[in-house]
Amino acid sequence: MRVLPRSVRARLTLWHAAVLAVVICSFSAGVFLFVRAQLSRALDRQVADDLATIEKVYQDEKGDLGELAHRMGLTLFEVAEGETVVYRTRGWPPPATAPVRIGRRADPSHRITVARDETPLRQTLATLAAILMIGLPSATALAVVGGYVLAGRVLAPVGAMADTARKITAESLAARLPVENPDDEFGRLARVFNDTLSRLHQAFEQLRRFTADASHELRTPLTALRSVGEVALQRRLSDEGYREVVASMLEEVDRLTRLVENLLTLTRAEGGRIPLTPSVVNLGELAVGVSESLRVLSEEREQVLKVEICADVGARCDPDILRQALINLLHNAIKYTPRAGTVLIAVNVTAAGDAVIEVKDTGPGIAPRYHERIFERFARVDAARSTEQGGIGLGLAIARWAVEANGGRIEVESAEGAGSVFRIVLPHASPR
Ligand code: ADP
Numbered sequence: 281m282r283v284l285p286r287s288v289r290a291r292l293t294l295w296h297a298a299v300l301a302v303v304i305c306s307f308s309a310g311v312f313l314f315v316r317a318q319l320s321r322a323l324d325r326q327v328a329d330d331l332a333t334i335e336k337v338y339q340d341e342k343g344d345l346g347e348l349a350h351r352m353g354l355t356l357f358e359v360a361e362g363e364t365v366v367y368r369t370r371g372w373p374p375p376a377t378a379p380v381r382i383g384r385r386a387d388p389s390h391r392i393t394v395a396r397d398e399t400p401l402r403q404t405l406a407t408l409a410a411i412l413m414i415g416l417p418s419a420t421a422l423a424v425v426g427g428y429v430l431a432g433r434v435l436a437p438v439g440a441m442a443d444t445a446r447k448i449t450a451e452s453l454a455a456r457l458p459v460e461n462p463d464d465e466f467g468r469l470a471r472v473f474n475d476t477l478s479r480l481h482q483a484f485e486q487l488r489r490f491t492a493d494a495s496h497e498l499r500t501p502l503t504a505l506r507s508v509g510e511v512a513l514q515r516r517l518s519d520e521g522y523r524e525v526v527a528s529m530l531e532e533v534d535r536l537t538r539l540v541e542n543l544l545t546l547t548r549a550e551g552g553r554i555p556l557t558p559s560v561v562n563l564g565e566l567a568v569g570v571s572e573s574l575r576v577l578s579e580e581r582e583q584v585l586k587v588e589i590c591a592d593v594g595a596r597c598d599p600d601i602l603r604q605a606l607i608n609l610l611h612n613a614i615k616y617t618p619r620a621g622t623v624l625i626a627v628n629v630t631a632a633g634d635a636v637i638e639v640k641d642t643g644p645g646i647a648p649r650y651h652e653r654i655f656e657r658f659a660r661v662d663a664a665r666s667t668e669q670g671g672i673g674l675g676l677a678i679a680r681w682a683v684e685a686n687g688g689r690i691e692v693e694s695a696e697g698a699g700s701v702f703r704i705v706l707p708h709a710s711p712r
Contacts, residue, residue, distance in 0.1 A: 327383035594711030597686035605682035617643035
């Protein structure tokens with residue numbers, strides 16, 4: 281069975297009222313006991329005073345006892361010598377049920393007994409008890425009402441947040457929770473939630489852009505394929521003509537294949553689904569291998585392709601994935617550098633102890649304002665030039681992922697018209 285109510289507001293109110301009731305109960309009991317002890321002691325003192333006064337009058341002038349009795353009013357007393365009663369007020373002895381405090385003083389010659397009325401004391405205590413008894417439920421009721429109102433006000437932002445949060449969907453990720461007081465607990469919660477929403481929003485936007493870009497990129501070669509095919513169908517062509525059409529179609533298919541493969545790589549990479557098998561890789565050997573595999577491309581363009589290995593440099597990384605990064609950088613360098621230009625790969629260790637592979641070219645360079653952007657997917661400085669060279673805008677995105685997955689970073693140093701340097705920086709590890 282569920283004992284506590286579901287709402288925090290009701291639970292807070294209940295707890296608050298219960299704690300207050302316990303506090304008031306203990307306080308009331310304390311006050312009552314204290315007052316009772318004080319009054320009782322005072323009464324005892326009065327009885328002792330009465331005994332002393334009666335003793336004094338008895339010793340001085342027994343005949344004055346009657347007058348004393350008159351003065352003492354409600355206080356009854358008896359003075360006896362052995363079995364003989366010397367004086368006894370009217371109404372002595374007090375009835376057994378009467379509320380009186382009895383005091384005695386005795387010595388061999390005489391005995392004094394006093395009975396002081398306890399009624400005023402009892403009445404005071406009864407009044408006090410009544411006040412406390414009325415106070416407890418009233419205070420508790422006030423605590424319930426006050427607590428309920430207060431809890432409602434304090435918890436109001438939570439309700440507002442829940443209302444807004446309920447309306448947020450993938451389409452309205454730009455919405456934010458209301459933050460009434462950014463520094464209190466709820467404000468902090470709302471801020472954290474809003475930060476999460478911002479990140480989600482960004483991720484969604486990126487995904488949307490990526491899908492749009494990818495569709496666009498896929499459409500271009502498909503359109504080319506289609507128009508080349510249509511043109512070929514409309515006209516009768518020689519064997520040579522058909523060969524050219526097929527070759528041109530295959531070129532587009534190649535482009536599509538590369539695009540799809542790159543997209544797959546990136547998607548799998550971002551989902552963390554490409555396992556790395558790191559080992560200590562000799563970066564010089566890696567650079568030589570990559571340059572040899574792309575040498576034909578640079579020879580076609582009559583470029584000079586040089587490899588400079590300045591030291592025995594190694595890094596702990598996955599060789600296949602790092603090779604992919606270097607291939608992309610070198611491929612770009614060859615692609616964008618004009619005929620008869622120079623492309624250089626340099627492998628070195630920095631003063632800070634990092635392993636570095638640099639790919640330097642004498643191409644058109646990249647204006648600094650593009651340096652961040654070119655690493656994004658489908659980002660290009662000059663779309664026409666890139667497409668003309670068979671670029672699809674994913675090479676640097678993949679290279680950056682490949683380097684970062686291996687614990688390194690990728691940098692670019694370039695200015696328009698001054699060639700470019702792309703740099704892979706990795707923690708150095710001596711190759712065996
Ligand atoms: P792409 O397939 O278009 O080459 P990348 O991601 O490899 O895509 O590169 C992004 C853009 O960065 C390119 O479109 C190009 O504008 C620019 N870029 C990359 N490398 C170089 C370079 N070595 N020289 C000049 N521009 C470059």
